[in-house]
Amino acid sequence: MTDTEIVQMIQSEGSRNTGLRHLMATYQERLYWVIKNIVGSHDDTDDVLQNTFIKAYRNIDKFEARSSLFTWMYRIATNEALTHKKSAARKATESLPDYGKTMTGPTVVHENSGDEVLAKLKAALEGLPQRQRQVFEMRYYDELSYEEIGQLLDLSEGALKASYHHAVKKIEQFILQTSTH
Amino acid sequence: MENVDKKYEIDKELEEISTGLAGILKDSTRKEVPFRYFEKLPAQVIDKINASSTKQVNWLDQILSLLNTRRSLVFAFASLISVIILAGIFFISAPQKDMNLASLDDMEVRSYLLKNAADLDDDQLSLLKTVDNKIDLLNITEEELVPVMDEYLYQINTDELN
Numbered sequence: 086m087t088d089t090e091i092v093q094m095i096q097s098e099g100s101r102n103t104g105l106r107h108l109m110a111t112y113q114e115r116l117y118w119v120i121k122n123i124v125g126s127h128d129d130t131d132d133v134l135q136n137t138f139i140k141a142y143r144n145i146d147k148f149e150a151r152s153s154l155f156t157w158m159y160r161i162a163t164n165e166a167l168t169h170k171k172s173a174a175r176k177a178t179e180s181l182p183d184y185g186k187t188m189t190g191p192t193v194v195h196e197n198s199g200d201e202v203l204a205k206l207k208a209a210l211e212g213l214p215q216r217q218r219q220v221f222e223m224r225y226y227d228e229l230s231y232e233e234i235g236q237l238l239d240l241s242e243g244a245l246k247a248s249y250h251h252a253v254k255k256i257e258q259f260i261l262q263t264s265t266h
Numbered sequence: 267m268e269n270v271d272k273k274y275e276i277d278k279e280l281e282e283i284s285t286g287l288a289g290i291l292k293d294s295t296r297k298e299v300p301f302r303y304f305e306k307l308p309a310q311v312i313d314k315i316n317a318s319s320t321k322q323v324n325w326l327d328q329i330l331s332l333l334n335t336r337r338s339l340v341f342a343f344a345s346l347i348s349v350i351i352l353a354g355i356f357f358i359s360a361p362q363k364d365m366n367l368a369s370l371d372d373m374e375v376r377s378y379l380l381k382n383a384a385d386l387d388d389d390q391l392s393l394l395k396t397v398d399n400k401i402d403l404l405n406i407t408e409e410e411l412v413p414v415m416d417e418y419l420y421q422i423n424t425d426e427l428n
Contacts (some may be wrong), residue, residue, distance in 0.1 A: 102312050105308065105311065105312060105315075106308045106312075109307060109308045109311065110308070113304055113307055113308075114304055117299065117304075118297065127299065127300065131303075131307075134307070135307070135310060135311050135314060138311045139311060139314060139315055139318075142311075142315060202290055206290075206291070224276065225276060225280065225291070228272050228273060228276055230272070249283075250283055253280060253283045253284050253287060254283070254284065256284075256287055257284040257286055257287045260286075260287065260290065261286075
């Protein structure tokens with residue numbers, strides 16, 4: 086089923102729910118991982134993903150088909166996820182006792198823990214220039230095509246491929262350096 | 267199927283740039299979700315949408331049922347709506363007095379006064395002259411009139427005197 090057909094089904098009174106089911110069947114899994122990479126836990130991802138589809142369903146008339154339906158959904162999902170993350174962080178800070186706020190120091194990575202590689206990856210990504218990080222995350226984690234990334238960031242395919250290449254090389258270098266120490 | 271192809275293409279691309287990183291990422295990014303999560307999700311979303319629209323309908327229903335049970339509330343509600351409508355009509359039909367007098371130039375003031383001088387009564391004229399020329403023409407004495415006449419006589423067009 087094409088994007089246009091899905092949109093038309095959601096816009097028609099009699100086929101709204103069927104249209105929504107098609108929309109979800111097409112994009113829910115990809116969007117789940119996009120959101121999970123931002124918010125972390127499954128429960129939060131589930132909340133944000135449901136809100137994303139509800140928002141898309143209610144605002145389907147605003148979709149102007151200038152970009153693909155997935156790109157439009159991707160924007161809604163990332164906005165929802167970032168808002169959720171911010172509000173969760175604010176709540177956590179508000180409920181934190183005073184002594185917690187003054188705690189500082191490096192993040193402890195336990196040797197031999199299964200999360201060690203993930204922590205190194207996270208550190209490597211944080212060290213990248215913003216654009217390279219964005220492109221790497223969109224391409225590798227969110228599995229977007231260069232065309233989709235281009236629509237979102239308004240960059241050419243060549244520039245995106247170069248950014249992705251540089252990002253991969255820098256991450257590789259970071260992991261090699263931190264593993265030998 | 268399309269997603270699987272895309273994933274394969276992305277993994278292959280990464281492998282071509284860095285075999286080591288591709289291996290690390292493959293091991294570290296296992297993708298697992300709760301059992302049958304994606305099968306159940308659409309029904310949950312549709313339930314949520316239906317529940318929220320029912321909530322909105324209920325809100326309206328509650329107001330209507332309240333109005334049905336209490337007659338006095340109907341009159342109060344009708345009065346409130348009438349007052350709002352009347353206030354709106356009054357506001358729209360009221361003349362706009364929002365003239366910015368400070369922005370008028372001397373010529374505009376002069377032409378206005380020439381057009382409307384006939385409508386002004388003695389009190390208004392007296393006030394106008396007092397403000398404008400610091401001379402009260404209605405209560406002027408003969409001694410005060412002489413310098414005023416000297417000043418303004420030369421402006422009189424002699425053709426008009428004939």
